[in-house]
Amino acid sequence: MTRIVRTVIVKSVKLPRKAFRVFIELKDIYRNMVEQLVLYAVRNNIKSFTKLKALKYHEMKSLYPQLPSHYVYTACQDANTRTKSFLRLKKLGLAKRDYPEVRKVSIWLDDHLWKPNGYTSIKIATHRGWVTVEFEPHKQYWKYINRGWKLVSEAKIKLDKRNRQLIIYLIFVKEIEKCRPRGYLPVDVNENNVTMLVDNIAYTFETGTEKLVLGYHYRRKGIQKKYDKHYGKKSRIKRKAMRKLKERKKKLDIRWKIANIIVKTAYEKQYSIVLERLGKKPANNMIARIKDKQLRHRIFQASFRSIQRAIEEKAKEHGVTVIYVNPKNTSRLCPVHDAPINYNDNSRIGKCGKGGELWHRDVVACWNLLLKALRGDGSYAPNLVGLDVDVGLVPLASNATHDSIGIPKSLWARWKSLPQTQKAIVLNKMKR
Numbered sequence: 001m002t003r004i005v006r007t008v009i010v011k012s013v014k015l016p017r018k019a020f021r022v023f024i025e026l027k028d029i030y031r032n033m034v035e036q037l038v039l040y041a042v043r044n045n046i047k048s049f050t051k052l053k054a055l056k057y058h059e060m061k062s063l064y065p066q067l068p069s070h071y072v073y074t075a076c077q078d079a080n081t082r083t084k085s086f087l088r089l090k091k092l093g094l095a096k097r098d099y100p101e102v103r104k105v106s107i108w109l110d111d112h113l114w115k116p117n118g119y120t121s122i123k124i125a126t127h128r129g130w131v132t133v134e135f136e137p138h139k140q141y142w143k144y145i146n147r148g149w150k151l152v153s154e155a156k157i158k159l160d161k162r163n164r165q166l167i168i169y170l171i172f173v174k175e176i177e178k179c180r181p182r183g184y185l186p187v188d189v190n191e192n193n194v195t196m197l198v199d200n201i202a203y204t205f206e207t208g209t210e211k212l213v214l215g216y217h218y219r220r221k222g223i224q225k226k227y228d229k230h231y232g233k234k235s236r237i238k239r240k241a242m243r244k245l246k247e248r249k250k251k252l253d254i255r256w257k258i259a260n261i262i263v264k265t266a267y268e269k270q271y272s273i274v275l276e277r278l279g280k281k282p283a284n285n286m287i288a289r290i291k292d293k294q295l296r297h298r299i300f301q302a303s304f305r306s307i308q309r310a311i312e313e314k315a316k317e318h319g320v321t322v323i324y325v326n327p328k329n330t331s332r333l334c335p336v337h338d339a340p341i342n343y344n345d346n347s348r349i350g351k352c353g354k355g356g357e358l359w360h361r362d363v364v365a366c367w368n369l370l371l372k373a374l375r376g377d378g379s380y381a382p383n384l385v386g387l388d389v390d391v392g393l394v395p396l397a398s399n400a401t402h403d404s405i406g407i408p409k410s411l412w413a414r415w416k417s418l419p420q421t422q423k424a425i426v427l428n429k430m431k432r
C-alpha cells in the first residue's frame with residue numbers, strides 16, 4: 001500500500017466585509033505569533049517543534065486569550081518549518097539577514113480549527129467564534145470527492161484581500177494497492193517525442209518539446225526586455241504579463257496528457273513502466289546545440305525530467321509501478337545482435353552493424369529498455385522470477401518492431417487513453 005497526497009485549492013465565495021475583517025484580524029494575530037516564534041527559535045537555535053511549543057505555549061496563549069489555543073500549535077509548526085529552512089540557508093551562507101522575514105503568511109489549521117460543513121463549505125474557528133465559509137467547488141475538487149479520496153485534518157488558508165475571498169488549501173489522501181506487474185511498458189523520452197512499446201508495437205507521440213520550451217523561453221525574455229526598459233525591473237505590469245504567459249504555458253502543458261495515456265495503458269495491462277534513469281549530464285542533441293549553460297540546464301530539467309515526473313505522479317495515482325534502468329547505450333546497440341547500430345549524420349534511422357537491418361532510434365531505445373528491465377540489470381528492476389513474461393517469445397525479428405506508429409500531437413492531444421485498436425490510429429491518421 002502506498003499513500004498519495006494531493007493538495008486541492010478552492011476559493012471561497014466573496015465574503016461580506018464584516019466576515020472578511022475577522023480573517024484579516026486572525027491573520028494579523030497569526031502572523032504576529034509566527035514572527036515572535038521564529039525570532040525566538042532562531043535566536044536560541046531551536047529546531048524542534050516540541051521544544052518550541054513547550055517553551056512558548058503558555059506565553060502565547062496568555063498573549064492572545066481570545067484565540068482558539070490550537071492556533072498556538074499550528075503557529076509553532078509553521079515557525080518551526082521556517083526556522084529550519086532559514087538555519088539551513090544560513091549554514092550554507094545563503095541567508096541575507098540575521099533573522100528570517102515572515103512575509104507570505106498562510107494560516108495553518110488543524111482538526112480543532114476547521115471542519116468540513118457538507119461538501120461546499122467549511123467552518124473555521126476564529127477569535128470571534130466559528131465562521132462558516134462557502135466555497136466554489138470545481139471539477140477537480142469533485143473528482144477527488146467522488147473517487148474515494150479522503151480529506152485530512154490539516155488545511156491552510158490564505159487571504160485574497162482584493163477580492164475578499166479566502167483561498168483554501170485542502171489536502172486529500174488515498175491509499176493505493178500496488179499490483180504485481182504482468183509485463184513491462186518501456187517509455188523513451190527525447191527532445192521531440194515520447195515513444196512507448198506496447199506488446200511489441202511502438203507508438204511515437206510527437207511532442208515538439210524543443211520548440212515549445214525554447215519558444216517559451218524567448219517569449220519570456222522578450223517580455224522582460226520590453227517591460228524592463230519602459231517600466232523598470234519590478235513593475236507590476238510586467239508581473240502581470242509574465243503571469244499570463246505562464247498560464248498559457250500551463251494550458252499547453254502536454255506532459256500530463258502524455259502521462260495519462262501512458263499510465264492508463266500500463267494500468268489496463270497491469271504492466272510496469274520502464275524509464276531511463278536520467279543522470280545529470282544532458283547528453284543529447286537538443287541540449288548540445290544551446291550554448292547558454294544555464295538555459296541548457298533549465299531546458300533539460302523542464303522537458304525530460306518533468307515528463308518522467310508527470311508519468312511517476314500519474315503512475316502513483318493508479319498504483320502502477322515505475323522502474324528505472326541504466327540508459328547506457330540504449331539507442332546505440334542492436335537488441336537482436338548486440339552490435340552497434342550506425343546512424344548516418346542526424347538520421348534517426350540506423351543500420352545494424354551485424355545483421356544489416358534498419359532500426360528507428362527511438363524504437364531501439366524502447367526495446368533495449370525492455371530487455372534491460374527483463375534481465376533485471378537496471379538497479380531497481382526486479383528479477384524475472386515470478387513474472388509471466390517469456391523473453392524468448394519476444395518477436396524481435398518481425399518487421400513491425402523496427403518502425404513505430406507516429407502519432408501527431410494534433411491527434412493524441414485529444415485522447416484520454418490509447419485507442420483500442422491500431423486501426424483506429426491508422427484510420428485517424430489517414431483522415432488528416
Ligand SMILES: [Zn+2]
Nearest residue numbers: 334337352355
Ligand atoms: Zn541487428
